[in-house]
Amino acid sequence: MLADLKDYIYHCLKCGACRIAYPEYMPICPSGERFGFDSYYAIGRVEIARALLEGRLDPDEKLARRVFTCTSCGACDEQCRPAVGNRPLQVIEELKADLVEKGYLPASLKNFLKSVHLYGNPYQKPREARGEWALGSGLEEYAGQEYLLYIGSEGCFDPRAQKIALALVAILQKSGISFGFLGSRESCDGNEVGRIGEKGLFELLAAENIKTFKDLGVSKIITLSPHSYHTFKNDYPQLGGEFEVIHYTGLVNQLIKEGRLKPQKAVKARVTYHDPCFLGRYNGDYQPAREILEAVPGVELLEMERIKRNSFCCSGGGANYFADLLGGGGEDNPARIRVREASETGAQILAVACPGCAVMLNDAPGAEGLEDRIIVRDLAEILLEAL
Amino acid sequence: MREEAGAIFRELAEIVGEDSISGDRADLIPYLQDSYTALMRKEVPYPDFVVMPGSTEQVQGVVRLANKYRMPVYPRSFGVNIAGSAIPYRGGLVLDLKRMKRILEINEDTMTAQIEPGVSWGRLRKEARKKRLDIIPIGGPYDTSPIGNFLLTNITPYSTKYPADRAVTLEAVLPNGEILRTGSQATRSGADLNPYFRYAYGPDITGLFRGSLGNYGIITKMVIRLRPLAEVEKNIYFGFDQLDPALMTMKNIERLEITRYSMLSNRYLSVHIVTPPEKLRSSQEREKVMAMLPPYQLVAGLGGRPRQVALYEEMLEEEIGRTGGRRVEFPEEIRSPLDEMTEGASQKVLRMYAPNAGFAAVIGCVPLSRVKDLNATVRQTVEKYGLTSALDGGPLDPELIVIPYDRCSTVYVEHEILYDPLDTEMVKLINGCLRECYALLVNKYGAVHTMPNKSLLRSMLPSYAGLLTGIKKMVDPNGIMMPGGPYTLEAQLPPGSQEVG
Numbered sequence: 019m020l021a022d023l024k025d026y027i028y029h030c031l032k033c034g035a036c037r038i039a040y041p042e043y044m045p046i047c048p049s050g051e052r053f054g055f056d057s058y059y060a061i062g063r064v065e066i067a068r069a070l071l072e073g074r075l076d077p078d079e080k081l082a083r084r085v086f087t088c089t090s091c092g093a094c095d096e097q098c099r100p101a102v103g104n105r106p107l108q109v110i111e112e113l114k115a116d117l118v119e120k121g122y123l124p125a126s127l128k129n130f131l132k133s134v135h136l137y138g139n140p141y142q143k144p145r146e147a148r149g150e151w152a153l154g155s156g157l158e159e160y161a162g163q164e165y166l167l168y169i170g171s172e173g174c175f176d177p178r179a180q181k182i183a184l185a186l187v188a189i190l191q192k193s194g195i196s197f198g199f200l201g202s203r204e205s206c207d208g209n210e211v212g213r214i215g216e217k218g219l220f221e222l223l224a225a226e227n228i229k230t231f232k233d234l235g236v237s238k239i240i241t242l243s244p245h246s247y248h249t250f251k252n253d254y255p256q257l258g259g260e261f262e263v264i265h266y267t268g269l270v271n272q273l274i275k276e277g278r279l280k281p282q283k284a285v286k287a288r289v290t291y292h293d294p295c296f297l298g299r300y301n302g303d304y305q306p307a308r309e310i311l312e313a314v315p316g317v318e319l320l321e322m323e324r325i326k327r328n329s330f331c332c333s334g335g336g337a338n339y340f341a342d343l344l345g346g347g348g349e350d351n352p353a354r355i356r357v358r359e360a361s362e363t364g365a366q367i368l369a370v371a372c373p374g375c376a377v378m379l380n381d382a383p384g385a386e387g388l389e390d391r392i393i394v395r396d397l398a399e400i401l402l403e404a405l
Numbered sequence: 406m407r408e409e410a411g412a413i414f415r416e417l418a419e420i421v422g423e424d425s426i427s428g429d430r431a432d433l434i435p436y437l438q439d440s441y442t443a444l445m446r447k448e449v450p451y452p453d454f455v456v457m458p459g460s461t462e463q464v465q466g467v468v469r470l471a472n473k474y475r476m477p478v479y480p481r482s483f484g485v486n487i488a489g490s491a492i493p494y495r496g497g498l499v500l501d502l503k504r505m506k507r508i509l510e511i512n513e514d515t516m517t518a519q520i521e522p523g524v525s526w527g528r529l530r531k532e533a534r535k536k537r538l539d540i541i542p543i544g545g546p547y548d549t550s551p552i553g554n555f556l557l558t559n560i561t562p563y564s565t566k567y568p569a570d571r572a573v574t575l576e577a578v579l580p581n582g583e584i585l586r587t588g589s590q591a592t593r594s595g596a597d598l599n600p601y602f603r604y605a606y607g608p609d610i611t612g613l614f615r616g617s618l619g620n621y622g623i624i625t626k627m628v629i630r631l632r633p634l635a636e637v638e639k640n641i642y643f644g645f646d647q648l649d650p651a652l653m654t655m656k657n658i659e660r661l662e663i664t665r666y667s668m669l670s671n672r673y674l675s676v677h678i679v680t681p682p683e684k685l686r687s688s689q690e691r692e693k694v695m696a697m698l699p700p701y702q703l704v705a706g707l708g709g710r711p712r713q714v715a716l717y718e719e720m721l722e723e724e725i726g727r728t729g730g731r732r733v734e735f736p737e738e739i740r741s742p743l744d745e746m747t748e749g750a751s752q753k754v755l756r757m758y759a760p761n762a763g764f765a766a767v768i769g770c771v772p773l774s775r776v777k778d779l780n781a782t783v784r785q786t787v788e789k790y791g792l793t794s795a796l797d798g799g800p801l802d803p804e805l806i807v808i809p810y811d812r813c814s815t816v817y818v819e820h821e822i823l824y825d826p827l828d829t830e831m832v833k834l835i836n837g838c839l840r841e842c843y844a845l846l847v848n849k850y851g852a853v854h855t856m857p858n859k860s861l862l863r864s865m866l867p868s869y870a871g872l873l874t875g876i877k878k879m880v881d882p883n884g885i886m887m888p889g890g891p892y893t894l895e896a897q898l899p900p901g902s903q904e905v906g
Contacts, residue, residue, distance in 0.1 A: 028826045031762035032439050033755050034485040038548045040752040043527030054425070054457050054504055055432045056484060062435030069434045081431035101755040102762055103682025 644699025769852025
């Protein structure tokens, strides 16, 4: 409940540290940069929470839009915690839960939740179609192999993300490890559902997934998406789902180090890496992706200014990948901001390790007129080219 | 909401575009409160709109419109606001200027930068350092605005080596809608040819805006002083068991004229700066850090060539030997946050308000010789009111900061009383304590505040107060700028505006 977070709400200094990456001194909040008013930054959302608690403001659709444009990227928390020790993200996520409970959320998010509830995915695709992306790839259904490869809704249904999923499957096949996927038995991981505060549906999805995993005897899970990785690793154990969870970058890096994957073909390109929020900021996994890139012959790794804990979100989190509440905005669009920053390093490839980031950032080079200078590729696609 | 709200919205939209205006309560509420209004329990009416102009011309358009409708205007630069100075006390328009964020120039020749209001100290510092220049230390956080700080008299003077404020020349939209340029920008070609000289054409009009808190207009561009980055830059720390010798040493080392800056503080400040906020509530952690800190600490910032800095260091050591202080070497985990805070544009400085974010500042500028007694008076008053530490309920010792102004002829003294805003009983006590402290500061020590506090206007000579308000009347005939606040040089109440409850 929001009232349980009074300490954080009333202990906001209003210093604005939540808006700026330190020590890069660059903007860090995607929705704030997109819309500008304080209500779109953590500093304003905490004030909205206080006003709701004190009855000085009534919730409505417009207010909900200010709150749900938060991508749950966690950048505000990362800045505020070492400065004054507050946790604005917790306040915002509780604010979202409060609004969901009262029925105030943007129509596109209502649609997202309804689709996940009815179809097990936000794309409104039949559950049976969930494994179709893998046809012809030689990917086996899970039947007691060492690893379960969990793909997630984007990888199963989004054409751009499907290519990344297929690249990963090819890499893992080359490594010789034993793995299988769930096909039509897979369902939404629930991370975004939980992040936007639909706690009941999240628990339902988690319970179903945990049962499926347990029934099949799954103990080790590889995820394509950092969002699945985060929720399996950190949320599911609290609901009785203890599994050994690894994001594919962690496993692939390990396989390269063990000599089971040998990137030998040169990929001659200057590459910069975008840390996905749920891999980096949420879980501290910054190095594996960089080590993979360093292992690829020909790749020159160039770093952007905002990296690791200060990575600037692509704006897809908090279900905005589906709801598109941060779309438009011209030059202030977060994906365009990120691509400009990537291009300024001189990189030809903006590498990501998240299907959501790949999709969100994919069209930004075109919108910026940089399509001849930089493209967006997933690490799996780059690595596969080198194998 | 005014009757003409629809018409005002349409006219504003023509100036700044619809996406840059909002009258939605969810967008307005974050602008209603800061730490000051929270402490004072002030209820503020909703403004009619928040507007985000992107250029001087748009600011001018909005100001002209505000005059037409007699609407109060409350500008804010980068949006960090802790002194009640940018709160829309009487509704009207909040001008959020953070979209005006260009660094227009960093000039190595004149060691200046030209910036807009939405540029932060941190960003300016980062860009300046690319050209071997730096901001003149401010001792403040990285996410505040140089223009906002100038209007607030700068966070602190912090350096005797450089002038007390950083501004050179500026461009402002006056409350009557005219555009003013100051210093060498005052001629028709000055802005383009030479905006780098403050002391041009008679009285210091740039200085008129210093500490004016928006009363005289909205600064849309400012040329600001930078300093050269030295080959070696170094902070050295001295520890003292008593305040008196620490103050004496500060005076003596400032007279050597070799430091870039100096600052004296007590360990209650340092323990907050050094300890990560999540550990601050642990008495064990605090005691561990306290044991490594001297009761009073003096930091001297040195810079120059290696031989020069070595010589300065030697001279300071000699001076310390005479006053009974000692050189202090800290482990990296202590030194690093202290250095970062001292050099300015720091995140660590925000920790001085951690972990509860409630603070009440007792600030005054006095000759150095009065500091010891003043400090004792503040501590006695705090004790008299029975204020307790929000961390452990024990006796409260305020954080102390002493910084020299202008050859150390006067020092800036700040006492921070930290509290938990959820502790309503303590808030009441603190309010009483603050009032008494300020009365003592002014009446007993002749302490000066650097801002034009409205209540102080009453104790000023009529000629002085008349000058301040007279200028205000001249440039703001309709009284639209910042009415109702604690720093307002009230000329007249705009018709239709609401009094703060």
